[in-house]
Amino acid sequence: MIWDEPINHHDNCYFCSVNITGINRKNRTKWQYPSIRTAHRRVSSPIVSPEPQASLSQEEAMNIEEKIESSDSDFEYDLKALELFNQTDLNDLIRDLGLSKSASEILASRLKERNLVTKETRISYYRTREHNLFKYFAEEDNFIFCKDIPGLMAAMRLKNYASNEWRLFIDSSKRSLKCVLLHNGNKLGLLPIAHSTKAKEEYITIALILDKIKYEEHKWLICVDLKMVNFLLGQQGGYTKYPCFLCLWDSRAKSQHWTKRDWSPRVALVPGEKNVINPSL
Numbered sequence: 001m002i003w004d005e006p007i008n009h010h011d012n013c014y015f016c017s018v019n020i021t022g023i024n025r026k027n028r029t030k031w032q033y034p035s036i037r038t039a040h041r042r043v044s045s046p047i048v049s050p051e052p053q054a055s056l057s058q059e060e061a062m063n064i065e066e067k068i069e070s071s072d073s074d075f076e077y078d079l080k081a082l083e084l085f086n087q088t089d090l091n092d093l094i095r096d097l098g099l100s101k102s103a104s105e106i107l108a109s110r111l112k113e114r115n116l117v118t119k120e121t122r123i124s125y126y127r128t129r130e131h132n133l134f135k136y137f138a139e140e141d142n143f144i145f146c147k148d149i150p151g152l153m154a155a156m157r158l159k160n161y162a163s164n165e166w167r168l169f170i171d172s173s174k175r176s177l178k179c180v181l182l183h184n185g186n187k188l189g190l191l192p193i194a195h196s197t198k199a200k201e202e203y204i205t206i207a208l209i210l211d212k213i214k215y216e217e218h219k220w221l222i223c224v225d226l227k228m229v230n231f232l233l234g235q236q237g238g239y240t241k242y243p244c245f246l247c248l249w250d251s252r253a254k255s256q257h258w259t260k261r262d263w264s265p266r267v268a269l270v271p272g273e274k275n276v277i278n279p280s281l
Contacts, residue, residue, distance in 0.1 A: 004038040014039035085117045087125065094126070101126050145179075145194040145212040158188070166191075168220040170209075170228055172201040179209060181220070203278050206231045210281055233269055234278030242266075242274045 006013040017034050035041065085093070090111070094104045104126040111117050136152040137144060146152055153161040169180045169190075179194035194213055199205045206228070222232065230237050233245050241252050247263040250256070269280045 002040055006038045012036060012038055084115075085111060085121065087118075087121045090117065090121060101129070140212070141208060142198040143194060143196045143209060143212055145209065147212075147214075149181075149193060149213070149218065152191070152193075156191070163218040163220055166218075166220055168215070168222045170206070170222065170224050177201060177205065177209075179213060182223070201228070201231070203231045203234065203281075207281055232281045234271060234276055234280050235269075236275040236277045240275040245269075248274065 003014075009016045011017070014034070014036060017036060023031055090108060094107065097107075099107060105123055108117070108121070108123040108126065112121070112123060133152065133155060136146055136148045136155065138147045139145075150161055153159075165184050166181045167184060169182050171178065176195060176197045177199045178192060178196075181191040181193055183189070194209050196205075196209075199209075224232065227237070229235075229245060235243070235245060239251070241250060242248055243251055245266060247265050249263045253260075266274065269276045271277060271279055
C-alpha cells in the first residue's frame with residue numbers, strides 16, 4: 001500500500017471510507033477494500049526478459065582485443081626478480097626455524113619441487129650436516145665432550161676466540177647433564193661442549209667433566225645454581241651448620257637469626273673445616 005496525505009475525510013480518507021461492520025472470519029477473505037487516490041496498492045511490473053545481444057563480428061572482436069592490449073601496455077609494472085635460495089640462505093632459514101634433520105630435508109625438497117633453490121643446493125646435506133664437527137668431539141666415561149674448543153670455534157666461523165668473552169653453564173635435569181658455553185652479551189648463540197645421559201650430578205662427575213673440557217686452560221666464568229656451587233666448592237650438602245660459601249652464617253644458631261646481622265666472612269675453603277669435605281674445583 002502506498003499512503004499519501006488525505007485531503008478530506010469524506011471521500012479521500014481510507015479509514016473513513018472502509019466500513020468494517022459485518023466482517024468476520026468467514027467473509028473476511030472475500031471483503032473488497034476501496035482503492036482511493038491517497039491509498040492505492042502497488043502494481044507489480046511485468047518481468048521483461050533481456051534482449052539477446054547480437055554476436056560480434058571477427059573484426060570487431062579483434063579491435064576490442066587491440067584496445068585492451070594497448071590499455072594494458074600503458075601501465076608500468078615493477079616486478080622484482082625472483083631470488084632463489086642457495087645453500088647458505090637455506091641453512092640460515094632452517095636455523096632460524098629450529099628444524100630437525102628430517103624437517104629440514106622436507107622443507108628443502110618442497111622448495112626444490114617449486115624451483116625455488118639454486119642448482120648447487122643439496123637436499124641430502126642435512127643428513128650429514130654434523131659430520132664435519134665429529135673430529136672435535138670424543139666419547140669417554142659416559143661423556144660426549146669437546147676436546148678442541150678453539151678448533152670448534154674456528155669451524156663455527158668464530159676465528160677471534162677469547163675465553164673471557166664466554167661463560168660456562170653447567171646444569172642437569174632428569175634426563176641429562178650438560179655443559180654449555182654462553183656468550184657474554186648474548187650476541188652469539190650458545191655452544192654445547194659436553195653432554196651425558198648416564199652421569200649423575202655429584203662432585204666426582206663435575207670434577208671429571210671439568211678435566212675433560214680442559215677448564216684450567218680456558219678459565220671461563222662459571223654460572224650455576226646454588227646446588228652446583230656446593231659441588232664446585234667441595235661443600236657438604238643438606239642441612240649443615242655453615243651452608244654459605246660467602247660467610248660463616250650459623251644455621252643452627254636460631255636464637256641469633258633475627259638479632260645478629262653481621263657474620264664473619266669465609267676466608268678459605270679448607271677440607272674438613274666449616275662443612276668443606278672436598279677440595280675446591
